[in-house]
Amino acid sequence: MLMKAQELLNARIKQGDDAFAELRVWRLPKPVRGSTHPFKYRLAFVTAGVCVLRFDNEAGKGDHCHIGSVETPYMFTSVDNLLADFWRRVDDWRR
Numbered sequence: 001m002l003m004k005a006q007e008l009l010n011a012r013i014k015q016g017d018d019a020f021a022e023l024r025v026w027r028l029p030k031p032v033r034g035s036t037h038p039f040k041y042r043l044a045f046v047t048a049g050v051c052v053l054r055f056d057n058e059a060g061k062g063d064h065c066h067i068g069s070v071e072t073p074y075m076f077t078s079v080d081n082l083l084a085d086f087w088r089r090v091d092d093w094r095r
Contacts, residue, residue, distance in 0.1 A: 003029045008079065019047035021090065025079055036061030037076055043086045045093065053093055057088050
């Protein structure tokens with residue numbers, strides 16, 4: 001019997017008056033198309049109503065990140081590293 005998707009993280013974290021981070025991570029029974037690991041994720045940083053940073057692995061596109069309008073591949077190694085990389089990019093964007 002195939003396991004169901006398991007939600008590992010679902011949080012919206014306020015980051016000042018007009019910004020927030022939304023973090024969603026699931027463990028899936030099998031990888032999404034384009035990824036080699038069993039995780040589905042979407043981490044976004046939104047400020048003034050605009051998503052300025054997003055890490056995700058949309059089916060067919062695989063692991064990647066968006067910084068503004070630029071999309072680049074992302075090398076997923078673990079959920080912990082994904083979260084650390086996301087917060088590091090948020091800090092970089094704020095500078």
